[in-house]
Amino acid sequence: MEVNFSDLKVMVIDDSKTIRRTTETLLAKEGCTVITAIDGFDALAKIADSKPDIIFVDIMMPRLDGYQTCALIKNNSEFKKTPVIMLSSKDGLFDKAKxxxxxxxxxxxxxxxxxxxxxxxxxxxxxxxx
Incomplete structure (x- = not known):
């Protein structure tokens, strides 16, 4: 089944402006609606408002890291089925397992x-x- 990207709401949570901007540009060109957040706290408020179809979250962020953010999303009954994709510059087995x-x-x-x-x-x- 083909995904209709123009109907999708995608959230990108990353403290790097470059990553947010690059990802937003790429996805917007595909027709996605992109919501960005600079960290987990910023994201949690926006998730409740925007109800994204999929969330990309950076692991290394100040205040609330990607693991904590993902856990909070998945522990919320309204959003536990929302796919969360972790983003990291580290390609370690430990990070993937965590x-x-x-x-x-x-x-x-x-x-x-x-x-x-x-x-x-x-x-x-x-x-x-x-």
């Missing part, structure tokens, strides 16, 4: 390609029940 423990659906290593980003959306948004 991501799984807090409920992340996938792990992308930075720098990720446009293809990897779209493939992650394709995989998780079609496979999750509407």
């Amino acid at each position: 991501g799984r423990i807090v409920g992340s659906d996938q792990y992308l290593t930075k720098p990720f390609s446009k293809h990897e980003l779209l493939e992650a959306i394709q995989t998780h948004v079609t496979s999750s029940p509407a």
Whole structure:
């Protein structure tokens, strides 16, 4: 089943302005509505308002890191089915395992390609029940 990117709301949580901007530009070109947040606290308020279809979250962030943010999203009954993709510059087994423990659906290593980003959306948004 093809994903209609123009109907998708994607959240990108990253303390790096460059990553937020690059990801937002890539996804906007595909027709996605992109909501960005600079950290977990910023994101949690926006998630409740915007109800994104998929969330990309950086692991290393100030205040509330990606693991804590993912755990909070997955522990919320309204958002536990929302796919959460962890983003990290580290490609370690420990990081991937820890991501799984807090409920992340996938792990992308930075720098990720446009293809990897779209493939992650394709995989998780079609496979999750509407």
